[in-house]
Amino acid sequence: MNFTSLLHRLGLWLMGVFLVIAAAGIFWYLSGRGQSQVQYATVFVKRGNVENTIVAAGTLQPVRYVDVGAQTSGQLKSLKVKRGDRVEKAQLLAEIDPALASSALTAAQAMLENLTAQREAKRAQLLLAGKQLDRNEYLVRRDLIAASEADIARAAYNTAFSEFESLSAQIKQAEATIETTRASLGYTRILAPMAGEVVSIATLEGQTINANQQAPIILRIADLSTMTVWAQVSEADVMRVKAGQEVYFTVLGQPERRRYGKVRQILPAPELLNNVVFYNVLFDVPNPQQELKIQMTAQIFIVVAQAKGALLIPTAAIGNASEGSRIQVRILKADGKVELRPIKIGVKNEIAAQVTEGLKEGERVVIGEIQAKDPTKSAPGLKKGP
Incomplete structure (x- = not known):
């Protein structure tokens, strides 16, 4: 073997060693540093309350009102009350000549x-x-x-x-x-048929009343101690509404205060508003201080389902899974590894979902991945730090 051949073989051996070292370095970079660039966005499983509601708009009306009319003809001689007056049953309201x-x-x-x-x-x-x-x-x-x-x-x-x-x-x-x-x-003396408040007056003193041609209305009395909320529920949601369900609402003047009631009745006849079908859902609410007024606008929440003190995760973590379904979610364990875990979904809304099986409080649920930038690289046009 001459010297030239020896040098050639030594060169090939050194090149092979270099390639092995380079391959090992690339493998290390991809398997070690490459993986370290992936971070997980997680949330903790926590306890709280969740409810599934139907949101509707509506108005407030007296639970009961009576239009007081005249049953005989003649001139309205005197009117004994004015708007806002509180009257008792059988109280004299007006007299016809x-x-x-x-x-x-x-x-x-x-x-x-x-x-x-x-x-x-x-x-x-x-x-x-x-x-x-x-x-x-x-x-x-x-x-x-x-x-x-x-x-x-x-x-x-x-x-x-x-x-x-x-x-x-x-x-x-x-x-x-x-x-x-x-x-x-006797009908010339008009008496209050119920206790309540005079909310409107339609006929004034001196006007002539003709009871033979129509049923003339003199005034309206309403019981404002209890108000009825008329909620307009779309046809897409009304089939989920049942009598007895909990419902709460807010008014524009007190948006932070919730007032509660229970669904009393679903009226069978629909209303057509702007080519959209709505059904009126009624519920009553006490009004002892008479803060609530006739025709006030209300934002209404009908509670279809609810869970209190439940294990909750964000709805984003379950995708389009429905209530009662079973799915798999990713759990980030303490050692940094990700585990697939089967769970069962309970009550859910647009923000949070109840987990009835498969998770414990404090566990971390993966809701996404964050690809971190390589710290060894600088953005174009910027210099690396010292």
């Missing part, structure tokens, strides 16, 4: 007296006709007068009897008229 009703009652009473007098006179005629009939029938039986005389007496008696019965019927009608006119006279 009683002149027309009083005159009608006087005329009806006079008619009754006239008919009564006529009937008494007809009673006397009936008694006389009855006696004449008895006398003629007696004489006919003894052939002292012709039978036609008895027929004439019988016809007179029947006529008197019919007229007597007619007058009796007219008297009953007159008595009914008196009762009606007496009631109309």
Whole structure:
């Protein structure tokens, strides 16, 4: 072996060693430093409350109100209340001029007296006709007068009897008229049908009321101690609403204060607003201080499902998983390794989801990965630090 051949073989050996060292360095970089650049975004499993709600808009109305009208015609003589007044049941609210009703009652009473007098006179005629009939029938039986005389007496008696019965019927009608006119006279005093607050007045003093053409409204009384919230729920959500579900709402004047109630009723008839179908869901709320007013706007939350003191993770960690489903999530363990873990989802909303199986409080759930920049490289145009 000459010297040139020895140098050639030594060069090949050194090149092989260099390639092995280079390959080992690249492997180390990729397997060690490369992996160290991947970081995980995680959240801790914690306890809290979660609820699934249907959000709706609505308005407030009195739980009960009555439109107080007039049942007789005439001029509104006096109005005893004003808007905002508190009234009790049977309290005098207004008076209609009683002149027309009083005159009608006087005329009806006079008619009754006239008919009564006529009937008494007809009673006397009936008694006389009855006696004449008895006398003629007696004489006919003894052939002292012709039978036609008895027929004439019988016809007179029947006529008197019919007229007597007619007058009796007219008297009953007159008595009914008196009762009606007496009631109309009583209707000139308008009393409160319920306790509540006068919320509106439609007829003012001096206006003429015609009860024969329409049902005139004088004022409205409402019970404001309890308010009914009318929530407009879309047809996409209404099938999830049930009577008895918890519901709360806020008003514009107190957006931080929640007021609670329970669903009382779902009205079957829909409302069409801007080509969208809504159903009215009703619930009641106490209003002892009368802070809530008629027609206030409310933002309403109907609680479909809820869990308190539950294990929670962000909804972003479960994707589109539905309530009650089983999925797998990634758990970052204490040694830095990632483990796939099967879990079961409970109540969820747009922010958080309940975990009923598979996780413990304090565990870290991976919600994403962060690719860190290589600290050995500088951004273009920037110098490395000293």
